[in-house]
Amino acid sequence: MADKQSFEQAQQDVKTLTSRPSNEDMLFLYAHYKQAVEGDVSGKRPGMMDMVNRAKYDAWAKLKGTSSEEAMQKYVDKVQELLKTHK
Numbered sequence: 001m002a003d004k005q006s007f008e009q010a011q012q013d014v015k016t017l018t019s020r021p022s023n024e025d026m027l028f029l030y031a032h033y034k035q036a037v038e039g040d041v042s043g044k045r046p047g048m049m050d051m052v053n054r055a056k057y058d059a060w061a062k063l064k065g066t067s068s069e070e071a072m073q074k075y076v077d078k079v080q081e082l083l084k085t086h087k
Contacts (some may be wrong), residue, residue, distance in 0.1 A: 005070075006076050007072040017082060025082060031056070032063065033071075036071035037068075045057050045061075045064070
């Protein structure tokens with residue numbers, strides 16, 4: 001399982017990518033970061049016209065019930081994968 005230190009390192013490492021990951025990968029990172037840091041999604045789902053924030057909300061909502069540790073580990077794993085393909 002990822003610890004807080006490796007999670008924080010992954011947050012720094014993702015900033016070193018030389019090309020922007022796909023929207024799907026970006027949503028994955030966003031949702032797992034939010035789940036790890038804040039827990040289950042809260043608040044109201046954004047309206048239909050706010051497509052970006054609605055997609056972010058939906059991606060995060062799919063992780064409902066996922067533990068903080070599991071979300072951290074998946075975030076770290078995804079960053080490691082991206083570092084191999086986007087450096």
